[in-house]
Amino acid sequence: MRRRRRVCSFANHVLPLKQEILPDKTTLRISCIGGALQVECFGLPYTIIEVAQCLAWIGASMRASLDPNSTQYCDSRPSLDCTSSGSSEQHPTLTIDFYQVPLNDSEMLPAHGSCWQALVGNPVIARGFPIPQRATPTDGIEVSVDVMGALVDADYISIFDGIVLLKGFNAAVTLVDQSELFLIWHSIVNESGDRLSYCDPEVLKSPAVISPSEVSSIKKCRHILGWIPKVSYNVGKFPNQSSCS
Numbered sequence: 001m002r003r004r005r006r007v008c009s010f011a012n013h014v015l016p017l018k019q020e021i022l023p024d025k026t027t028l029r030i031s032c033i034g035g036a037l038q039v040e041c042f043g044l045p046y047t048i049i050e051v052a053q054c055l056a057w058i059g060a061s062m063r064a065s066l067d068p069n070s071t072q073y074c075d076s077r078p079s080l081d082c083t084s085s086g087s088s089e090q091h092p093t094l095t096i097d098f099y100q101v102p103l104n105d106s107e108m109l110p111a112h113g114s115c116w117q118a119l120v121g122n123p124v125i126a127r128g129f130p131i132p133q134r135a136t137p138t139d140g141i142e143v144s145v146d147v148m149g150a151l152v153d154a155d156y157i158s159i160f161d162g163i164v165l166l167k168g169f170n171a172a173v174t175l176v177d178q179s180e181l182f183l184i185w186h187s188i189v190n191e192s193g194d195r196l197s198y199c200d201p202e203v204l205k206s207p208a209v210i211s212p213s214e215v216s217s218i219k220k221c222r223h224i225l226g227w228i229p230k231v232s233y234n235v236g237k238f239p240n241q242s243s244c245s
Contacts, residue, residue, distance in 0.1 A: 022047060052078065056096050060126035066100050067122065073101040074124040100124060119151045119171060119187055132222070140184070140226020145219050148173045148185065157215055160198045162208030164215060170196050173225060174206035183209070183218065185225045 020028045026043025028051065039055065041048045056076040065072045081093045103125075132142065145166070149155065153168035164175040170190040177184035188203060190196040196203070210218075 026051075052094055052096070057126060057129055059096060059098050060129070061124070063098070063124055065122040065124050067102070069122070071103060071122070072124050073103065073127040075099050075101060075127050101127075119189065134181075140224040142182075143223055143225050145223060148223070148225060152187070157218065158198075159212055159215065161204070163203065163206045164208075164210060164218075165203065165206070167196065167198065167203075170194060172196055172203060174203060175209050176206050178209050181222055182224045183221045185223060187225060 020030070022028065022043065024044055024047055026041065026047040029040040031038050037055070037059075039051070041051050056078065060074045060076045063074060076096055076098055078094055078096045081095070082090065134142075145157070149166050152166055152171040152173055154166040154172070156166075158165055158167055166173050170193055171188065173185045173187045175183055176186045186206065188196065188200070190200075
């Protein structure tokens with residue numbers, strides 16, 4: 001699958017890295033030992049903490065659910081060991097372990113707003129990390145245009161018969177609605193693996209939400225992937241609703 005090849009190419013780019021010097025002169029030495037990623041970090045305390053936070057996020061989010069039939073939480077659990085190794089200098093060791101926890105029945109993802117799951121297979125929810133607040137509860141995941149393009153293997157935004165979409169070979173995400181703060185997208189996947197046509201009935205159901213002149217400002221908006229047809233987003237009731245600034 002294309003998504004798996006993308007993940008592997010990213011891993012191949014990162015794992016062979018031996019040493020990296022950050023702009024503030026913090027040094028990272030990265031290696032993979034026994035299937036575990038080991039990072040030695042020397043520099044400013046604040047930067048070291050930020051590196052650890054990034055590693056916890058990457059480790060929790062970039063994995064598949066152990067249960068292929070359900071979404072699970074993934075928790076990162078750091079433990080700090082400040083025990084001296086007997087050398088003149090003490091180098092604390094931070095170990096980050098990851099655990100998956102099933103969702104409760106009341107937390108299972110609803111059918112509406114979960115169209116994105118067809119793009120990612122059996123996902124996990126990285127729990128315990130801050131995310132931007134939504135003024136109005138909205139089902140679906142917040143994701144950037146670049147990530148949506150990667151999920152469907154599309155390199156650019158297209159306009160077809162007034163419909164704004166990102167389309168790959170057998171999958172697409174179409175712009176279907178707009179709120180005061182968000183653009184709302186819906187994913188369409190040809191489960192057979194065959195080519196998805198621009199004239200597919202599911203694609204043609206999508207409305208013309210914004211004008212072609214507004215497409216250039218799409219990346220400035222916040223985006224929700226997971227359309228719910230029964231929810232009203234009050235389109236037209238906000239004075240600057242067409243502005244993505």
